[in-house]
Amino acid sequence: MIHRAERDLVLEAARRTVALRLTHGTSGNVSARVADGMAITPSGLDYQSLIREDVVMMALDGTPEPGQTRVPSSEWRMHAAIYRARADVRAIVHGHSPAATAVACLGRDIPPFHYMIAVAGGDSIRCAPYAPFGTEALAALALGALFDRRACLLAHHGLLAVGATMDQALAVAAETEFLAELLLRLLPLGEPRVLSPAQLADVLERFRHYGQRGPG
Numbered sequence: 185m186i187h188r189a190e191r192d193l194v195l196e197a198a199r200r201t202v203a204l205r206l207t208h209g210t211s212g213n214v215s216a217r218v219a220d221g222m223a224i225t226p227s228g229l230d231y232q233s234l235i236r237e238d239v240v241m242m243a244l245d246g247t248p249e250p251g252q253t254r255v256p257s258s259e260w261r262m263h264a265a266i267y268r269a270r271a272d273v274r275a276i277v278h279g280h281s282p283a284a285t286a287v288a289c290l291g292r293d294i295p296p297f298h299y300m301i302a303v304a305g306g307d308s309i310r311c312a313p314y315a316p317f318g319t320e321a322l323a324a325l326a327l328g329a330l331f332d333r334r335a336c337l338l339a340h341h342g343l344l345a346v347g348a349t350m351d352q353a354l355a356v357a358a359e360t361e362f363l364a365e366l367l368l369r370l371l372p373l374g375e376p377r378v379l380s381p382a383q384l385a386d387v388l389e390r391f392r393h394y395g396q397r398g399p400g
């Protein structure tokens with residue numbers, strides 16, 4: 185089968201999003217860039233029962249490769265728009281994890297109250313304005329919120345994380361969920377104190393030195 189390795193990568197990552205509690209039921213989707221497009225999870229199938237052939241291969245203009253047995257995730261436009269615009273992105277994870285989705289329902293950015301915010305590439309994780317799922321409008325808003333970042337929230341919807349590798353996209357998604365959980369614990373106590381621009385610049389520099397995941 186063509187793209188066997190990429191399909192397995194998406195399949196394995198989809199199952200890890202369940203184990204990491206980044207998604208539940210049939211919500212969420214995962215994709216990987218391939219030379220001529222992307223491999224993406226199918227629409228409406230439980231990740232636990234997925235087989236390699238269920239992963240959909242398609243061009244970035246939405247044209248499926250011949251012989252596909254499944255319909256791609258309804259969010260394929262969002263994935264395709266990111267791959268078209270961001271040469272640095274080779275994997276994308278989207279989920280409706282509880283804490284990130286709760287913060288997204290508040291319509292709030294995640295501020296830099298913890299140094300691990302730098303995992304997402306800057307001093308915040310933005311929340312994209314609301315647009316209906318599966319639309320080009322949502323794809324455009326997500327792309328804007330992802331500018332210079334590896335993660336964003338989608339208002340009244342969930343989270344989105346990207347990476348140069350699938351491992352990085354999964355790690356950024358998990359860290360975004362962790363930061364959102366912290367924010368939900370902090371907000372009842374008041375607005376959290378944030379790191380200064382100089383402290384954040386220092387952390388971002390250290391992350392560049394230690395690698396994307398930072399020193400831990």
Ligand SMILES: [Zn+2]
Pocket residue numbers: 211212259278279280317341342
């Ligand atoms: Zn979604």
